[in-house]
Amino acid sequence: MTARAVFDFSEHQARARRQTAVLVLLFLLITLAISLLTGVVAGFLFGGAAEHVGHQTAAVPGGLEGMVEQIDWNLALTVAVLVAGIILATAAIRALMLGGNGATVARAMGGTEVTRDTRNPAKRRLYNVVEEMAIAATLPMPRVFVIKHEKGINAFAAGLRPGTAAIGITHGALASLTRDELQGVVAHEFAHINNGDMRLNLRLMAMIFGLVALSVAGRMVMRSVFFTGRGRRDQRAVLVAMAVGLTLVVLGALGVFAGRLLQAAISRQREHLADATAVQFTRQPGPLANALKKIGALQRDEQLQNPHGEEIRHMLFAEAVARRSPGLLATHPPLIDRIRALDPAFNPKTDPVWRQPQREMIRESRRGLRKQSEGSSGLDIADA
Amino acid sequence: MEMLLIILVLLALMAIGVWLYNRLIRKRNAFRNAFAQIDVQLKRRHDLIPNLVESVKGYMSHERETLTEVIEARNSAEQVRQQASGTPGDPATMAELGRAEGTLGGVLSRLFALSESYPELRASENFRQLQEELTSTENRVSYARQAYNDAVMKYNNAVQTVPSNAVASMFNFGVVAMLEFEDREQLQQAPRVSFS
Numbered sequence: 001m002t003a004r005a006v007f008d009f010s011e012h013q014a015r016a017r018r019q020t021a022v023l024v025l026l027f028l029l030i031t032l033a034i035s036l037l038t039g040v041v042a043g044f045l046f047g048g049a050a051e052h053v054g055h056q057t058a059a060v061p062g063g064l065e066g067m068v069e070q071i072d073w074n075l076a077l078t079v080a081v082l083v084a085g086i087i088l089a090t091a092a093i094r095a096l097m098l099g100g101n102g103a104t105v106a107r108a109m110g111g112t113e114v115t116r117d118t119r120n121p122a123k124r125r126l127y128n129v130v131e132e133m134a135i136a137a138t139l140p141m142p143r144v145f146v147i148k149h150e151k152g153i154n155a156f157a158a159g160l161r162p163g164t165a166a167i168g169i170t171h172g173a174l175a176s177l178t179r180d181e182l183q184g185v186v187a188h189e190f191a192h193i194n195n196g197d198m199r200l201n202l203r204l205m206a207m208i209f210g211l212v213a214l215s216v217a218g219r220m221v222m223r224s225v226f227f228t229g230r231g232r233r234d235q236r237a238v239l240v241a242m243a244v245g246l247t248l249v250v251l252g253a254l255g256v257f258a259g260r261l262l263q264a265a266i267s268r269q270r271e272h273l274a275d276a277t278a279v280q281f282t283r284q285p286g287p288l289a290n291a292l293k294k295i296g297a298l299q300r301d302e303q304l305q306n307p308h309g310e311e312i313r314h315m316l317f318a319e320a321v322a323r324r325s326p327g328l329l330a331t332h333p334p335l336i337d338r339i340r341a342l343d344p345a346f347n348p349k350t351d352p353v354w355r356q357p358q359r360e361m362i363r364e365s366r367r368g369l370r371k372q373s374e375g376s377s378g379l380d381i382a383d384a
Numbered sequence: 385m386e387m388l389l390i391i392l393v394l395l396a397l398m399a400i401g402v403w404l405y406n407r408l409i410r411k412r413n414a415f416r417n418a419f420a421q422i423d424v425q426l427k428r429r430h431d432l433i434p435n436l437v438e439s440v441k442g443y444m445s446h447e448r449e450t451l452t453e454v455i456e457a458r459n460s461a462e463q464v465r466q467q468a469s470g471t472p473g474d475p476a477t478m479a480e481l482g483r484a485e486g487t488l489g490g491v492l493s494r495l496f497a498l499s500e501s502y503p504e505l506r507a508s509e510n511f512r513q514l515q516e517e518l519t520s521t522e523n524r525v526s527y528a529r530q531a532y533n534d535a536v537m538k539y540n541n542a543v544q545t546v547p548s549n550a551v552a553s554m555f556n557f558g559v560v561a562m563l564e565f566e567d568r569e570q571l572q573q574a575p576r577v578s579f580s
Contacts, residue, residue: 121516128520135421136527179519283530369512 013280016273020200023266027207027259034211034255035084036076041247043076045240083248086217087210091203102159102166102198103143109156111145111168121369122174129183130167136281137190142167146174151358153177153295155317157189158198165193172298173317176361177291179368184278184288185317191277197270204266208259215252221245260329267331275338289342292318293353294361296335404551411542415535415560419472422528422563426465426485429521433458433492436514440495443505447498454495457488473536473560485525486566492518533562 103113114123127144134141142157142165150170159165167189169182177185192198222245225238279285295318318332332338339346348354437451444451461484468474468481496515505511540559543552551557 121512124513125516125520128516132520132523132527135425135524136530138418138421138531183523281527369516 013273013276016269016276019269020266020273023262023269024200024204027204027262027266030255030258030262031084031087031207031211034214034251035080035087038083038247038251039076039078039080040071042079042244043071043073045243046072046075083214087207087214089210090213091206091210101164102157103145103164105158106143106145106156106166106168109145109147109168110149111147111166114144114146122365125179125369126169126174126182126186129179129186133183133186133190133281136187137194139165139190139193142193145169146171151298153185153291153298153318155185155189157192159193160199160202162193165198167193172358173291176294176298176358176365178287178365180284180287181291181294183282184284185291187278187281188274188288188317190281191274192270194277195270195273197274200270201263201267204259204263208256208263211252211255211259213252214255215249218245218248218250218252221248264329264331268333271332271338272341275341279342285342289339289346290353292335292339292342293346293351294356296339296348296354297356297361298358299335400547401551404548405555408539408542408548408552408555408557411535411539412557415532415539416472418528418532418535419563420469422525422532423465423469425521425524425528426461429488429518429525430458430462430465432514432517432521433488436495436518439508439510439514440499440502440505443502443508444498447495450491450495450498453491454488457484457491461485461488475561478561478563482563482565489522489565529563529565536560536562 106113114127116127118124118127123146126146130144131141139162142159142162145166145168147154147168147170151172152170153173153176154170155173156168157165158168167186169185173182173185222242225241225245275288278288282288316332318335336346336348346354433454437455441451461481464477464481464484468477471477499505499511542548543557543559
């Protein structure tokens with residue numbers, strides 16, 4: 001290996017943390033804005049405007065000033081607090097429901113546990129690598145799972161607290177990565193545990209769920225008005241309730257959309273942070289870059305064949321659903337950007353690892369496990 | 385009024401002093417704990433070596449000299465380890481431990497280099513298992529050492545920088561030594577090249 005550029009992990013970590021903080025703040029601001037907006041609309045409708053709907057004769061004061069005058073501010077504030085309360089309460093309930101331990105999540109994804117007494121050399125190596133990284137990260141030993149029948153290279157960390165965390169590795173990663181590359185991938189997952197990313201993501205998902213609940217509540221209001229209001233003659237109340245319901249639906253949907261964008265943006269930052277933290281643990285960016293290159297090489301057949309793919313994609317080591325363009329909803333930064341951050345000299349056109357066929361990767365990976373005599377038949381000079 | 389002000393200032397100074405003192409204690413505990421981790425991993429390394437020698441003895445009968453060297457280096461390293469576990473951070477002991485482990489790493493990598501010319505040995509499952517365990521242990525030692533050295537740096541920074549250096553000298557917090565293995569190059573190369 002040639003001399004590699006120094007990778008300043010603390011610098012990268014600091015930047016990723018700053019950007020995450022900004023994004024989380026934005027998320028809270030969105031929630032706040034939606035609550036306030038709903039409050040103002042409700043205050044407007046139930047305040048002065050409501051009376052005008054009933055009594056068409058009264059003069060409607062023109063312009064924005066006139067509208068502001070009509071808002072019932074006490075009501076607006078009450079509604080705003082109520083809406084924020086609904087969002088946060090549903091979010092909290094959702095967080096409690098999703099907050100299981102990592103092993104449960106790993107099993108749900110079809111993982112089989114690897115234990116200390118495994119006889120399989122590849123699994124034994126994986127278990128050792130995880131133990132080594134636990135020392136490097138000074139974190140408790142998580143439980144280790146292998147996702148069978150998964151040819152792609154991928155990995156995930158699950159569990160909200162370091163004490164209940166689990167790390168899952170696809171069979172493809174186990175078979176195609178060398179020991180050092182496996183270490184890089186495991187270090188990346190440890191970085192997620194260390195940085196509290198599962199907790200952060202859970203909170204964001206819960207917040208989005210709260211916003212979804214808001215628009216659901218809006219729809220319920222509209223529907224109930226539609227059914228109960230038909231017989232009555234109180235047109236005014238029906239209209240006002242319909243307007244409130246519609247406001248909730250629209251604002252909720254807008255909030256959910258903005259929330260999804262933000263969640264993806266935060267997730268992309270956390271991936272960069274995890275790569276940087278992984279280098280802090282292993283002190284060598286090369287193998288992690290190589291693991292990412294191998295993912296790039298396999299991307300054609302990689303697609304994670306898991307029905308839960310969409311729900312868990314933010315937890316994975318690399319984007320499960322291959323994307324052509326770095327969309328705003330992508331949970332991971334483009335592979336090439338991640339590789340460049342670790343290996344500035346990377347060039348996809350000439351990089352040997354980026355173009356390596358999987359068969360060769362598997363052979364290289366096994367060389368570390370199999371009897372040496374097989375590998376030393378003359379062809380292998382890769383270690384030099 | 386003035387009296388009250390003086391009392392307040394004194395109280396504030398005392399609070400800062402207590403806080404600095406506790407910070408030093410926490411950092412000292414951190415590096416001691418980190419050293420305990422190294423100790424565990426070194427113990428594991430030393431426990432594996434007799435097994436290794438036992439399993440290669442039959443194949444490598446011509447390398448008796450190297451095997452004796454490995455055992456000797458292991459025994460003296462184990463002795464130093466036992467001494468060092470009582471005095472983490474002591475410069476003389478740390479240097480000695482670094483030297484002993486460096487020597488052990490050196491002869492071990494020589495042994496693995498020699499094993500290349502014994503195909504039956506390399507084919508034996510037992511040997512391959514031991515090799516994986518030793519590779520893993522080497523990595524654990526180096527990660528534990530990394531964590532220890534980081535903890536030592538933080539502690540030393542606290543001991544030497546203003547204002548905690550005043551508290552440190554008042555309560556005899558001394559600068560402690562990092563653990564560097566002599567022959568580091570070779571030791572870091574050992575698991576990466578000849579084991580894989």
